[in-house]
Amino acid sequence: MGELLARHRRPLFTFVLRMCHDRARAEDLLQETFLRLVKHEQTFEGSAKLKTWLYKIARNLCIDDRRRQKHRRHASLDAAPDDGASLHERVESRGLGADRQVGSSELRERIERAVEALPDDQREVFVLRQVEQLSFKEIAEIAGVPENTAKSRMRYALERLQAALAEFHEPAEARP
Amino acid sequence: MSAREPDDCAACRAQLLDLVAGMLDDAEATRVRAHMETCPACRAALARASALLELAQLPLETPSEALDARIMADAAAQLATRKRGGASGGAREGGFMRWLARAGEWAMSPQVAMASVLVLVVGLGLWALPLGHEEERAALEPAAAPATTSAPTAPAEEEDIAGSAAAMPLEEATAQAAKAGGSARDEARAEAKRAAPRAKSAAAPRAASAARAPGGLGDVGADEAWKAMEERADDALAGARGAAPAAAPAPARERAAKPESADRAEPHASTAFAPPPASVAEGAAPATQVDEGVRLGRAEALMRGGHGGEAIALLVPLANRGSDAVRVPAQTLLAEALRAEGRCKEALPWFARVVARADASPRTLQLAADCYARSGQPSRASELRTRALSQER
Numbered sequence: 001m002g003e004l005l006a007r008h009r010r011p012l013f014t015f016v017l018r019m020c021h022d023r024a025r026a027e028d029l030l031q032e033t034f035l036r037l038v039k040h041e042q043t044f045e046g047s048a049k050l051k052t053w054l055y056k057i058a059r060n061l062c063i064d065d066r067r068r069q070k071h072r073r074h075a076s077l078d079a080a081p082d083d084g085a086s087l088h089e090r091v092e093s094r095g096l097g098a099d100r101q102v103g104s105s106e107l108r109e110r111i112e113r114a115v116e117a118l119p120d121d122q123r124e125v126f127v128l129r130q131v132e133q134l135s136f137k138e139i140a141e142i143a144g145v146p147e148n149t150a151k152s153r154m155r156y157a158l159e160r161l162q163a164a165l166a167e168f169h170e171p172a173e174a175r176p
Numbered sequence: 177m178s179a180r181e182p183d184d185c186a187a188c189r190a191q192l193l194d195l196v197a198g199m200l201d202d203a204e205a206t207r208v209r210a211h212m213e214t215c216p217a218c219r220a221a222l223a224r225a226s227a228l229l230e231l232a233q234l235p236l237e238t239p240s241e242a243l244d245a246r247i248m249a250d251a252a253a254q255l256a257t258r259k260r261g262g263a264s265g266g267a268r269e270g271g272f273m274r275w276l277a278r279a280g281e282w283a284m285s286p287q288v289a290m291a292s293v294l295v296l297v298v299g300l301g302l303w304a305l306p307l308g309h310e311e312e313r314a315a316l317e318p319a320a321a322p323a324t325t326s327a328p329t330a331p332a333e334e335e336d337i338a339g340s341a342a343a344m345p346l347e348e349a350t351a352q353a354a355k356a357g358g359s360a361r362d363e364a365r366a367e368a369k370r371a372a373p374r375a376k377s378a379a380a381p382r383a384a385s386a387a388r389a390p391g392g393l394g395d396v397g398a399d400e401a402w403k404a405m406e407e408r409a410d411d412a413l414a415g416a417r418g419a420a421p422a423a424a425p426a427p428a429r430e431r432a433a434k435p436e437s438a439d440r441a442e443p444h445a446s447t448a449f450a451p452p453p454a455s456v457a458e459g460a461a462p463a464t465q466v467d468e469g470v471r472l473g474r475a476e477a478l479m480r481g482g483h484g485g486e487a488i489a490l491l492v493p494l495a496n497r498g499s500d501a502v503r504v505p506a507q508t509l510l511a512e513a514l515r516a517e518g519r520c521k522e523a524l525p526w527f528a529r530v531v532a533r534a535d536a537s538p539r540t541l542q543l544a545a546d547c548y549a550r551s552g553q554p555s556r557a558s559e560l561r562t563r564a565l566s567q568e569r
Contacts, residue, residue, distance in 0.1 A: 005244060005247060024539045027239050030239060031247050032480060034247045034251065035251070035477075038251045065480075115232070115234070129197070131236065136198075155193055
């Protein structure tokens with residue numbers, strides 16, 4: 001269990017955080033993911049990859065969490081931070097982005113905002129592909145959609161990002 | 177030639193993102209790359225698409241260290257429960273075990289317990305049928321014996337009746353006595369009349385246990401045994417009314433005391449949201465750490481499922497009297513659950529305990545700060561937020 005946790009905690013946490021936009025809830029969901037893994041390991045089919053199974057559990061929990069958040073009536077620190085900061089701003093303000101290799105903070109911010117603004121179904125495909133380098137077959141299995149649908153969602157996500165970063169690309173386009 | 181042929185620049189560029197994202201099959205990728213070699217503009221577009229993918233690489237985020245400990249504790253508790261085959265874990269997996277668990281829960285219900293006691297008392301009363309008790313026999317009306325057609329065959333010897341009656345229902349015992357005739361019949365009917373009202377009384381369990389006590393029916397003659405049983409039953413009855421005699425057997429007193437201690441085992445959750453006084457905190461503690469771990473996990477699951485009230489009820493005993501390993505996480509969860517339910521004022525004492533610890537997590541500090549802010553203590557909230565931020569850095 002310790003080895004499994006060490007191997008998957010960061011990518012899985014990144015996925016969950018990107019889906020729910022809140023660190024505390026992401027930690028709760030990650031904890032619940034591993035708990036369900038232990039609880040239902042006897043029903044795990046050897047044909048499926050453990051990683052795919054883990055992401056499937058995490059994704060379902062994220063969907064449930066999203067529904068709950070929608071129905072939550074009272075104002076919550078979790079759902080709406082006092083300062084209304086974006087995920088990017090919150091992450092940056094907590095000093096968690098120190099390892100990022102992007103020189104321009106403005107560009108980084110633009111990318112973060114663009115990723116955050118993606119529709120959920122596109123964002124989950126994009127994150128699974130970018131973070132875990134999962135194949136589209138695996139992503140399709142996790143999302144419960146045909147492989148071509150997963151590819152289409154990835155394409156739409158990239159087009160949106162491309163549009164969001166258009167002005168940063170213009171100088172590059174001018175280069176020979 | 178289709179619109180997606182790679183020798184067409186427009187079609188080629190439409191596939192650039194697919195190419196860099198690895199969405200093209202080998203044949204399509206080869207065609208697009210072949211076009212790139214002959215078209216500098218498309219090559220430049222490919223470079224831009226590749227740069228986009230590179231820029232959009234998402235950094236890996238790191239969860240808190242405390243999360244690892246929580247996950248490992250969850251896993252350990254779950255595995256321990258499964259090994260035990262307890263009702264809360266592995267037993268629920270299989271159909272038979274699930275049924276067994278439900279049957280166990282049903283068997284522990286108060287109604288079933290009362291019914292069991294009633295049956296026990298009636299059974300013991302029949303088992304203790306006295307032989308040759310003249311006074312009882314004279315008090316009975318001779319014509320009162322019911323005649324039944326379904327009674328089993330009566331034993332030939334009268335002495336056998338009393339012995340065999342212990343293992344059968346009241347009606348059957350009476351009928352058997354009627355068939356056998358003679359004094360044994362009267363005795364059986366007398367016992368039946370005596371046993372029924374006694375079973376309804378609050379002292380019935382004690383009377384039964386007193387009758388089973390050492391030196392009871394198995395060791396003395398029938399008349400002496402009957403008298404002894406009556407005396408002990410009377411003593412037990414008096415004891416149940418608050419005037420237990422010194423002569424009552426020790427085991428009977430202990431049995432009578434048990435329900436009171438059982439009542440104290442689980443305090444009512446709704447009365448204990450604030451840290452309790454010492455007298456309450458000294459109540460019965462949860463059985464084992466594994467049980468506590470399971471309860472903690474269940475409470476967390478309930479919280480996430482939106483059942484905050486139930487989670488709170490589970491957490492209160494753990495937060496008050498859990499073992500060292502469980503108490504702090506239980507207090508933390510309880511505070512969070514109360515806060516999530518919009519009961520910040522009740523959550524504050526618990527948050528105060530948790531944030532007093534040096535190892536309080538940034539998340540807990542933030543939640544506590546939120547509660548303090550909502551409760552009109554902005555300076556305390558600000559202080560906790562600052563502490564949370566400094567820890568995260």
